[in-house]
Amino acid sequence: MGNSCQQRVSGLRASPFQVSYENTACIPTLLKEEDLLVLISFGQEVRGGGGDPRLVTVELPELGGESTLEVWRAPCAPETGYDGEIRYSRTDAVLFGCLPFEEGRVPGMEQATYYAYRSILACQQRLGYPYLLRTWNYLPDIHREEGGLERYRAFCLGRHRILETTPNFEHHLVAATAMGTRTSQGLIYFLAALEPGVRVENPRQVSAFHYPSRYAPRSPSFSRATLKSWGSEAHLYISGTASIVGHETQHVGNPSAQLDEILNNLQALADNARCLHGLKIQALNELSLLKVYLRQGVDRASIAQRLQQRLGGGVPTLFLQGDICRNDLLLEIEAFHA
Ligand code: 3EB
Numbered sequence: 001m002g003n004s005c006q007q008r009v010s011g012l013r014a015s016p017f018q019v020s021y022e023n024t025a026c027i028p029t030l031l032k033e034e035d036l037l038v039l040i041s042f043g044q045e046v047r048g049g050g051g052d053p054r055l056v057t058v059e060l061p062e063l064g065g066e067s068t069l070e071v072w073r074a075p076c077a078p079e080t081g082y083d084g085e086i087r088y089s090r091t092d093a094v095l096f097g098c099l100p101f102e103e104g105r106v107p108g109m110e111q112a113t114y115y116a117y118r119s120i121l122a123c124q125q126r127l128g129y130p131y132l133l134r135t136w137n138y139l140p141d142i143h144r145e146e147g148g149l150e151r152y153r154a155f156c157l158g159r160h161r162i163l164e165t166t167p168n169f170e171h172h173l174v175a176a177t178a179m180g181t182r183t184s185q186g187l188i189y190f191l192a193a194l195e196p197g198v199r200v201e202n203p204r205q206v207s208a209f210h211y212p213s214r215y216a217p218r219s220p221s222f223s224r225a226t227l228k229s230w231g232s233e234a235h236l237y238i239s240g241t242a243s244i245v246g247h248e249t250q251h252v253g254n255p256s257a258q259l260d261e262i263l264n265n266l267q268a269l270a271d272n273a274r275c276l277h278g279l280k281i282q283a284l285n286e287l288s289l290l291k292v293y294l295r296q297g298v299d300r301a302s303i304a305q306r307l308q309q310r311l312g313g314g315v316p317t318l319f320l321q322g323d324i325c326r327n328d329l330l331l332e333i334e335a336f337h338a
Helices: 027-031 109-127 151-163 255-277 300-311
Strands: 018-022 036-042 055-058 069-073 079-083 086-090 094-101 131-140 175-181 186-193 198-200 225-230 233-241 289-294 317-321 331-337
Touching: 018 289, 027 036, 027 069, 036 094, 055 186, 079 109, 086 109, 094 109, 094 131, 109 131, 109 151, 109 186, 131 151, 131 225, 151 175, 175 331, 198 255, 225 255, 233 255, 255 300, 255 331, 289 300, 300 317
Parallel strands: 036 055, 131 175, 175 233, 289 317
Antiparallel strands: 018 069, 036 069, 079 086, 086 094, 094 186, 131 186, 198 225, 225 233, 233 331, 289 331
């Protein structure tokens, strides 16, 4: 890599990036920032990014009338480029990669997923970041049946088939989001590093990789969170978290009760990260960022209000519309803690 960027604070390596939501910034200005690692926009695909590999568009509508950008900044200028179909941005510490989810070339969701993840694993090997920390999977039409199988379940099958070929794969499962889109182009992006994070599970929930087979022919290959220490600091990457206790959906048809259950799940997960791994987090209002996904028809304002009552309104929160993997789930929340 050209310019090395070992940032040291009191002799210890510090966080390799920070993430913020920005409502007033504009894309061309942000892309001129040398230390910009990743820029994520939401909704309609942005034209005029000049093919900058750091610019990613998640084609889910943002709710609430804003047009927010998610900005990841590194302590130094990243190196950017393309590895086949994967666009990447990397520093000495992390690799961020993004690829279109291509279903044209290979038939079916399962195969497309298998090949997408095979490309990701190969890219990690080539560039030298062998450990995934987190993945985001935005997949068109996840509830549609294809060859007798719901597409989300076919995704789980393809992801499991490739990941189970890696050493000690359950131990190394990482946090994830899997969300249905209403556009034709899907997208996967991921974060990888030189050393692994720690898998964190939730005592209120059956680990997704141990779900009974009625949910999918192969269980969903993700952990409830990944904890990654960066020297004196730590990040907790929290998966999309839903109103599931054990392995069953709770409060079918009731969005605000689902929200309360999600917050109970997030608190239990934070408690686990603190008690088992010493993460410095007590209350959910200490989380750095939230992303709330709402199924079409769920009222944003009432969810936002209840969230504010519970968390005090101090945690930056982005609301997106998406299809959560199970039909009876009305919302889902992912989070980042730094
Ligand atoms: C759940 O807990 C809800 O398949 O990668 C959440 C986050 C969910 C990630 C995935 C699925 C995934 O089962 C669904």
